[in-house]
Amino acid sequence: MLRSIVGFRPDEESQWVAELACGHARHVRHDPPFSERAWTRTPEGRAARLGSALECARCDARELPEGWREYRRTPAFTHATAPEALRTRHTTKPGVWARIHVVAGALRYLILDPFEAQERLAAGDVGIVLPETGHRLEIEGPVEFFVAFYRRAAPEAQEAGRPAEGGRR
Numbered sequence: 001m002l003r004s005i006v007g008f009r010p011d012e013e014s015q016w017v018a019e020l021a022c023g024h025a026r027h028v029r030h031d032p033p034f035s036e037r038a039w040t041r042t043p044e045g046r047a048a049r050l051g052s053a054l055e056c057a058r059c060d061a062r063e064l065p066e067g068w069r070e071y072r073r074t075p076a077f078t079h080a081t082a083p084e085a086l087r088t089r090h091t092t093k094p095g096v097w098a099r100i101h102v103v104a105g106a107l108r109y110l111i112l113d114p115f116e117a118q119e120r121l122a123a124g125d126v127g128i129v130l131p132e133t134g135h136r137l138e139i140e141g142p143v144e145f146f147v148a149f150y151r152r153a154a155p156e157a158q159e160a161g162r163p164a165e166g167g168r169r
Helices: 043-049 155-160
Strands: 002-010 016-020 025-027 053-055 068-073 097-113 117-122 126-129 134-152
Touching: 117 126
Parallel strands: none
Antiparallel strands: 002 016, 002 053, 016 025, 068 134, 097 117, 097 126, 097 134
């Protein structure tokens, strides 16, 4: 899945790592003959790439970024109380991941863009929602579920293992 570059940082070996809008990171080494990325060698070259897109294999695997913490959770919804907004196409905000937790029954989680996929989530299953990815839910009958939202934890919260700043559990 393509994700925008929002910054760069060197790793422990002084190799450049692109920080992506999704919260993941990807090395962008200039390592001829396999990788021709001479632009990584100068601040101007890296700055020119901000906002451009790179493939993120971790998003393809729907892997929640390290250091991201739950900051909000919906109440438990049932087939009768699930908001209509969850049943129509919507997205999470930039930089926000979500996990759909099915407590009882089943529902269908449809990913609409940038690719199409669907999953049947039954009791005990968790569906992963990527930032800014169009999706919706289909309620198949009696069900109980809630949605937990995640974002990058504030540095002091990461050290203490607490939820993101301003968040609650």
